[in-house]
Amino acid sequence: MKISIIYNVFIRDFRKQKKRITLTLVALVWGTISIMLLLGFGEGLHQQMTVNDKGLGEGIAIVWGGQTSIPYKGMGKGRRIRLHVDDMEYIKGRIPEVKEIGGQYDRWGVNLKYGDQVVSEHCVGLTPNYEHMRNLIPEQGGRMINNLDLKLKRRVVFLGDNIANRLLGEGDPVGEQILLNSVPFTIIGVMIPKLQNSSYGGMDENQVSIPLTTFKAIFGDLYLDNIVYQITDVNRNEEIEKKLYEVMGERYKFDPEDERALSVWDTVASKKEFDNIMFGIQIFMGIIGGLTLLIAGVGVANIMYVSIKERTREIGIKMAMGAKRSYILTQFLLEALLITFGGGVLGMAISYILTEGFKRIPIESDVLNMMGRPTISIEIGLLVIAILSIMGVVAGLFPAMRASSVNPVESLRYE
Amino acid sequence: MIKMKQVVKKYTTGKVEFTALKGIDLHIRKGELSAVMGPSGSGKSTLMNIIGCLDVPSSGAYTLEGRDVGQLTSNDLAEIRNKKIGFVFQAFNLLPYATAYENVEIPLLFAGAKAKQRKERVMELLSRVGLADKVANRPTEMSGGEMQRVAIARALANEPDVILADEPTGNLDSQSGGEIVKLFHELWESGKTIIIITHDSNIAGTAERIIKLKDGMIESNGTRPQ
Ligand SMILES: Nc1ncnc2c1ncn2[C@@H]1O[C@H](COP(=O)(O)OP(=O)(O)OP(=O)(O)O)[C@@H](O)[C@H]1O
Ligand SMILES: [Mg+2]
Numbered sequence: 001m002k003i004s005i006i007y008n009v010f011i012r013d014f015r016k017q018k019k020r021i022t023l024t025l026v027a028l029v030w031g032t033i034s035i036m037l038l039l040g041f042g043e044g045l046h047q048q049m050t051v052n053d054k055g056l057g058e059g060i061a062i063v064w065g066g067q068t069s070i071p072y073k074g075m076g077k078g079r080r081i082r083l084h085v086d087d088m089e090y091i092k093g094r095i096p097e098v099k100e101i102g103g104q105y106d107r108w109g110v111n112l113k114y115g116d117q118v119v120s121e122h123c124v125g126l127t128p129n130y131e132h133m134r135n136l137i138p139e140q141g142g143r144m145i146n147n148l149d150l151k152l153k154r155r156v157v158f159l160g161d162n163i164a165n166r167l168l169g170e171g172d173p174v175g176e177q178i179l180l181n182s183v184p185f186t187i188i189g190v191m192i193p194k195l196q197n198s199s200y201g202g203m204d205e206n207q208v209s210i211p212l213t214t215f216k217a218i219f220g221d222l223y224l225d226n227i228v229y230q231i232t233d234v235n236r237n238e239e240i241e242k243k244l245y246e247v248m249g250e251r252y253k254f255d256p257e258d259e260r261a262l263s264v265w266d267t268v269a270s271k272k273e274f275d276n277i278m279f280g281i282q283i284f285m286g287i288i289g290g291l292t293l294l295i296a297g298v299g300v301a302n303i304m305y306v307s308i309k310e311r312t313r314e315i316g317i318k319m320a321m322g323a324k325r326s327y328i329l330t331q332f333l334l335e336a337l338l339i340t341f342g343g344g345v346l347g348m349a350i351s352y353i354l355t356e357g358f359k360r361i362p363i364e365s366d367v368l369n370m371m372g373r374p375t376i377s378i379e380i381g382l383l384v385i386a387i388l389s390i391m392g393v394v395a396g397l398f399p400a401m402r403a404s405s406v407n408p409v410e411s412l413r414y415e
Numbered sequence: 416m417i418k419m420k421q422v423v424k425k426y427t428t429g430k431v432e433f434t435a436l437k438g439i440d441l442h443i444r445k446g447e448l449s450a451v452m453g454p455s456g457s458g459k460s461t462l463m464n465i466i467g468c469l470d471v472p473s474s475g476a477y478t479l480e481g482r483d484v485g486q487l488t489s490n491d492l493a494e495i496r497n498k499k500i501g502f503v504f505q506a507f508n509l510l511p512y513a514t515a516y517e518n519v520e521i522p523l524l525f526a527g528a529k530a531k532q533r534k535e536r537v538m539e540l541l542s543r544v545g546l547a548d549k550v551a552n553r554p555t556e557m558s559g560g561e562m563q564r565v566a567i568a569r570a571l572a573n574e575p576d577v578i579l580a581d582e583p584t585g586n587l588d589s590q591s592g593g594e595i596v597k598l599f600h601e602l603w604e605s606g607k608t609i610i611i612i613t614h615d616s617n618i619a620g621t622a623e624r625i626i627k628l629k630d631g632m633i634e635s636n637g638t639r640p641q
Contacts, residue, residue: 005527012524016512317508320469321569322497322525324490408469408496412508 006330009323014335020307021335025343027303028388031296032347033354035384038292040355040374042285048372049278059234060133061241061266062200063227069260073253081252081261083224085212088127091229094247097240101229102127105212105221106201112208113179114167121163122201123180123208124225125215133230135194136204142174142189149188149211156214157185162205164190183218185210200265201225237268293387300343300388301395304336308396315403316411325404332400333393340392344385352376416577416608417443417466422475424461424631435461437631438475443610445576448603450619451612453628459612460581462628466610467502467579468492480576497525501570505582507562509554515541515565516550522572540568544598560591567598578602580611584618596621 014021065082068075088101103126110123130136131144136158138144149156157180164173164187176187196203215221231240241264242256249256315328355374403411424436435458443449451459464470465477468484477484479495487495496502509518519540523533541547544564554562563583570578580599584592596618603609611622619625627634 002527005524008524008530012517016517313508314510317510318521318525319493320467320496320502320508321522322493322573324493324525326490327525407464407471409464412469412504 028343
């Protein structure tokens, strides 16, 4: 009996007060949307920055030759230190923490010809493990340079996506022949497009890669341009770099303390720095998000409080007509729950549609690439809805409890 | 039916205490039509609210149909307001967003009446107060007299034994006021106990009995000679 009474009154009043409920709902939806979008864009930015940072490769260090700056064992300073192909084996043999090691020759202004198209590009000879160390991943249907290519000094070429597009246009370039400084090469693969926000020696999308051994045979370079290595434990990067100076110093007779004898770019160290910045940004976003949530919560609480406070007289009338306190409270609790929860879910749905719409904006722009795509997390969304709902319900129930606990005359007097 | 013994009502506003009723002894029998008169501020509404269980005395005893109201829970009081008493206010106190129909339906809803039964009863009540054609009107779409007739229909919804009216004609012109008074007389003739607060001695003159209040005390309490 009691449930049917509450149900009847609830349904009737709810239908009757569309305007008031709509207004409350709009405020709630707006609160939810603003906080969801803020958090969504923050998360998108975070993810995007992380993705961009992986363009170069993860946990790697790049080593170039240098010039000594400290006299050592009777030799003066200013001596050039150059890298050789067998340094790779040597370093790997002496430092067990080096998981992978590869090297590359490079040369600018190499002529590429396909049909009538001629371009002048950056060409590198490299080892196959660049595929994973440097994220030179082939598109479906193609491959990167492999060990057999290296052994047989094959004349095969792996192209960056941009140069492939410029030289060959649309269509599948794998298997096509191109002339590289008038020597015919077969294209074996094209790199999957990637975002890269840091580089050395040009962006990978414009790079022409051939096997290390083939490069040596054609161009006759004596020295490697650089060596890239990846370590087993990224936390020991500094210690391993120090070891590198020691073993290379032993081999080329320079002081291990001589920082200029080699030049090393340790991306792990910059990654750590980057992670700290990202962490800072996340904390910042968290604080902003929390404050926004608080503001939205206070707004919702205020709306619920006022909208139910305004109904004190209505409560008085119902009490005077024989409504029990529990009927009044249940009705208002249900109403507040439905409004806050409905507003939250609706706000989340709209936020989702907005962010999905934003993701599909077809403009290609560096700003958008950097900013990333807003991502709405369901867990955070539910948490936001829960917090807003609780604040709204408590704030709304408070005046309802007061109005229904006093004698009806007092509520009837309310203006 | 209604018995009061030394009923006192005190109000505190801030630090100031004010005694609105200073020991009321009153006995009203079943089926009586009484008028309550007295100057403004003499405690008429305060007394009526206590009789109607909308408020409780600060001290003293009030028994309604033999039950000591002071001993009842808030749910018991709600039940009494719903079934035993029909209250008509000077300010109508209709729900502004609800139609005449829906306003009359309120006490029936809280009594747990079935939908079909509610509908029949509301239509019967509205025709009885002459508003069968205004069922769908909201308070803003009705005249003062019509609103008060809706309020009377609402007061009658659960067939209460007692009808209390606090200046029911106070906001009405004399013609609509007259119609309302006529309604109360019809109800009285059908056996209800009726108490009306009024400033109008013409209206009071039609009652069986006039209770005069002054400064929170009963000044005269006699039954008018018939
Ligand atoms: N809630 C309240 N708080 C404080 N004082 C009150 C309260 N309600 C009534 N009073 C005081 O109690 C006294 C009696 O009020 P009451 O409303 O009963 O008068 P009344 O006889 O109905 O007057 P009127 O004819 O103007 O309606 C008044 O002096 C009023 O100021
Ligand atoms: Mg009064």
